[in-house]
Amino acid sequence: MIKAVQVHGAPKGFLMGIFRILRCQPFAKGGIDYVPTYFSLHKNMKDQEEPEYH
Known part of the structure; x- marks a missing residue:
C-alpha cells in the first residue's frame, strides 16, 4: 500500500x-x-518485474 500511495497519491x-x-x-x-x-x-498480470516508477 505504501508503494501505491507513493506512485498514485493518497486517495488512489x-x-x-x-x-x-x-x-x-x-x-x-x-x-x-x-x-x-x-x-x-x-x-497487475502484465508486469513480471517491478516497473520503473517516475
Missing part, C-alpha cells in the same frame, strides 16, 4: 491498497502483484 493509492488486501484470500490466484504504473483496481 489507499483505494488500490484496500483492493490488494481484499485479494489476499485462499481462493485468489497467487503470485506477485506489483503496483502498476497506471491506476487499476485489478491485479
Whole structure:
C-alpha cells in the first residue's frame, strides 16, 4: 500500500491498497502483484518485474 500511495497519491493509492488486501484470500490466484504504473483496481498480470516508477 505504501508503494501505491507513493506512485498514485493518497486517495488512489489507499483505494488500490484496500483492493490488494481484499485479494489476499485462499481462493485468489497467487503470485506477485506489483503496483502498476497506471491506476487499476485489478491485479497487475502484465508486469513480471517491478516497473520503473517516475
